[in-house]
Amino acid sequence: MRALRLHGDRDLRLDEVPEPPPPGPGEVQLRTLAVALNHIDVWGWRGMAFAQRKLPICTGAEAVCEVVSVGEGVSGWAPGDRVAPYGAQTCGHCRACREGRDNLCENVTGVMGFHLDGFARDRLNMAARLLVRVPEGVATDDAACASITFSTVEHMLFDNAKLEAGETILIQAAGSGIGTVAVKEAKALGCTVIATAGDDEKCDKARALGADHVINYSTQNFPTVARRLTGKRGVDVVFEHVGATTWAGSLLSLKMGGRLVTCGSTSGVSAETNLMMVFQRQLRIFGSFGASMRNVADGLAKMAGGMTPVLDTVVPLERFAEGLDRLESRRVFGKIVVTL
Known part of the structure; x- marks a missing residue:
């Protein structure tokens, strides 16, 4: 064979x-x-x-x-x-x-x-x-x-970040496999989605996918835009999987008590973190690797319901x-x- x-x-x-x-x-x-x-x-x-x-x-x-x-x-x-x-x-x-x-x-x-x-x-x-x-x-x-892509997003958003309806989420690299699923999942829940992508074509596709706001992180300062879109408040959740190049900006984009969930580091595994900002703003950072078999089944159930x-x-x-x-x-x- x-x-x-x-x-x-x-x-x-x-x-x-x-x-x-x-x-x-x-x-x-x-x-x-x-x-x-x-x-x-x-x-x-x-x-x-x-x-x-x-x-x-x-x-x-x-x-x-x-x-x-x-x-x-x-x-x-x-x-x-x-x-x-x-x-x-x-x-x-x-x-x-x-x-x-x-x-x-x-x-x-x-x-x-x-x-x-x-x-x-x-x-x-x-x-x-x-x-x-x-x-x-x-x-x-x-x-x-199902077994990695959908389940990873299920585990990140719901087991770890505890995303709720009505919250605002910043989804990094929305054109990736998990980024596209995260946009769909968050919109289906009733969240406001701010998505980032690296070029205008991907930004257009992310917008067509349902993102409420799209930021080209190659030409725009995404934390500045994210804070402006939220009235300087910051987002409730950041969906992070890019790594070093977006890490500091992702933390800056969060509101007081905001949550960042990360499952990847495709742009580099090491990044500086302003610890004073983390504890003064009471930020919560969740590492998320893989998923459970329940997450796989939940993702497949959503596919059966039309979320492809x-x-x-x-x-x-x-x-x-x-x-x-x-x-x-x-x-x-x-x-x-x-x-x-």
Whole structure:
């Protein structure tokens, strides 16, 4: 079968590899239908990793799959069922896992596609407990964006920032995969959305997506504009995932007691922070990594209700590297999906 594997820094190859054995007890065998690209794929492509990994490694951290067969003791799943697999290999028995806080698993062995073989292959075996059912009516390409993209936004906005109707939120890089979902989620809740983007074309698209105000952060001072739009009060919440280049401005954009939630650092991992401003203005900063399986299910439920992801490009597996290059160069508005 085919497997897209990383052999070294930026060395992606479409390899022929053996098919997996029949699924073992508690496992299902999956056929990958589509993979959605994320910055974690770009990091892996560049040779970055948070822990040791063995190369070659199969890429793809977010996917939608179809059940092919089930192993002994598996109930509730049948061949043909579509699933959004949870990409972190959690233990399932620590306190965090038992309480449904999967992304805080104390014994996690890694993230698929980054530390462990991922989904960009024709078939794989996986623990049945790590699958979330895709509702009827949800398009396959859309469902590919559930297990990281939609779930990350769900976890950021509602588990961490506790976003409420009527609040004002500043969404950084609104043209990204999670940025576009955040705009839709916040507007659906009844919030005032101030979005930022790096060029006029993306600003126009963010406005068409429903943002109330859009700031081109390449040509405008976004914290100044954000404070002017809020009568110098500042925003209730900042949705941050850009990192060093926007960090200080994001904090300046907050009102007294405002909340900043961050899940990324694509422009750099280190940034200076004015600690006096943090404690004097009583700002709250939430780090948010990954999501729970509940977040994945909630995102899929919203897709079933009509809130679909913005798809920038859909390409076949053979053009996976083109998708990564487009994502890395920031030419993308929304998600890039790779079909198998």
